[in-house]
Amino acid sequence: MSKLQLSVAVGNYDRIRPLVDGEVQIEGVDPVFMLQDPEEIFFRAFRHADYDVCELSLSSYSVKTAAGTSPYIAVPVFPSRAFRHTSIYVRADRGIERPEDLKGKRIGVPEYQLTANVWVRLFLEEEYGVKASDVTWVRGGYEDASRVEKIRLNLPLDVRLENAPEGKTISGLLADGDIDAVIGPRAPSCFDRGHPQVKYLFDDPHKTAAEWYSRTRLFPIxxxxxxxxxxxxxxxxxxxxxxxxxxxSKALALSRLGDTSATKVTLPFVEDQLRAARNLMGADFWPYGFASNEHVVNRFLERHHAEGLSSRRLEARDLFHPATLESFAI
Structure with a gap:
């Protein structure tokens, strides 16, 4: 039997490289890998279903699944996870010293429904009492004013969402002081350039995220x-x-990360960061599979529906192919 020739679009991550390099094979498949940025993959996947297999935004996929219009069915593999306490950037001259100070402010987002933004709004409300209806959301491209929301939204009436002025970018609005903060998966370029009036909301976002994980056991997908x-x-x-x-592939990447006789990534002290992650989160701190992640996915889906992003309350098992909900044991 000849192998299936499939297009596979994913990010260029260390946990993917053993597959891309051919060290790990997908049984029965002859893959053609395309290593692309998430924005390109998601746009092409949700607008045109260009790929056979691809990385998917958890939020966009949940919107489509709830509506019954997703051309894809998910497998409980999670190529990207991140603590999003580093995803809130604020003006230093607006008196925003605590999360609670975001109330009444104008906050820029590249897209309202992005997965990172759902997680941020979850902890802002649950930990600090800042609701989505407490701020005005300004939607626009980070660096390209032509960016649009990929998914049609039906938000609660008390959520104020407006578009950035024509020709204006979110990064530019923050740099000019026309908005008070930005929430999103990337740092706006004005922050990366060291703008003197743009800073993280949290003084030590890594410490804050670790404390949040210790309380919630949530490593956001x-x-x-x-x-x-x-x-x-x-x-x-x-x-x-x-x-x-x-x-x-992920297991092989992690075994290499732990081999510090010659560091595999271009980062000093990586062994200390690896040890700290395992001390906080356990040996398998980046788990795949349904059982290990059901509680994380359900918390996300609960929030997603409460925000009006998914038309019905999905359960975690609704997202994944039935054959991947359990695995064999020897």
Missing amino acids: MHTLGVRRTLAEQHPWLPGALLKAFEK
């Missing part, structure tokens, strides 16, 4: 892996084969 639904129906073995291969 940003992206999952999708396979074209028609392919999964035609080849029911495929979702399981993808999960198995991506698990092997």
